[in-house]
Amino acid sequence: MQQIRITSAWREVNFSSDQLANCGVRLFEGNMESYVGRPQFLYKIEEPMKEYFRFY
DSSP states (O other), X not given: OOOOOOOXXXXXXXXXXHHHHHXXXXXXXXXXXXXXXXXXXXXXXXXXXXXXXXXX
16 A cells, blocks of 8 residues: 545535435434436535635
């Protein structure tokens, strides 16, 4: 191994996974939902190689 790179992102910056996780939490135990293509509630998906920032 030549190099290790560790990165992280705020959950709010990774908004697609944040929305999917929130929907999964609301499911009843044992239930599952699957989608072909982009789910309607994901109105925006992150763009590859674009930086997103969170300011307070």
